[in-house]
Amino acid sequence: MLDEEAARILRSKSFAHLALDDEGSPHVSPVWVDVDDHGLVVVNTAEGRVKSRRLAVGSPVALSAADPENPYHYVGVRGRVVKRTNEGADAVIDRLANKYLGVDSYPYRQPGERRVTILIEPERVFVN
């Protein structure tokens, strides 16, 4: 479970660095992130990218994100994907664009791009 401080950092404008297993090797990339009303970590990507190809329900993931006020204060999360869905994924990326860019609609949408939302249940949370 995310405590209040972990949720505060993940709700800030800091990027999370999301790590996953890509056929036996780690992969990590910066992502927009948020926390939903159930305490799940929300990320959103496009079908076809490594994140969407490698993350299924049950996949283990990890992420770290620094406090925007202090890079030496950060949250680390290890958990699992509990949901992967295209439903509502365009609205989710618009909300993330609003959080990070202050705009109403995600400005980097590519023609033909299909968005996917990935929900992560935190299993271990560290705030350092």
Add this chain to the structure above:
Amino acid sequence: MLDEEAARILRSKSFAHLALDDEGSPHVSPVWVDVDDHGLVVVNTAEGRVKSRRLAVGSPVALSAADPENPYHYVGVRGRVVKRTNEGADAVIDRLANKYLGVDSYPYRQPGERRVTILIEPERVFVN
């Protein structure tokens, strides 16, 4: 191989987020990072931590680091550990402390702590 732009970001004061495999699950944490004269990525940790326990010569790793001037511009590296050594590791953490904190000596050393330097050979490098 790191190109000039990737090396520039990794030589900046940005933290890297270092991902590794911890017994089948990804682990990621922010680390100080540098690039040595041979183009290897340098990190340094303390014996006993997840990074030192899970990283041996040959271990696959990944890291991502944002340009300090622009969080949407970042470098991603995937590679392998090519060296893991205690030799000179105190001097390496002092140099990293100088890079990140502007001090001559690493100020967070714990009693009895044994430092270890981990050198990573980049195999795939993305600058986005």
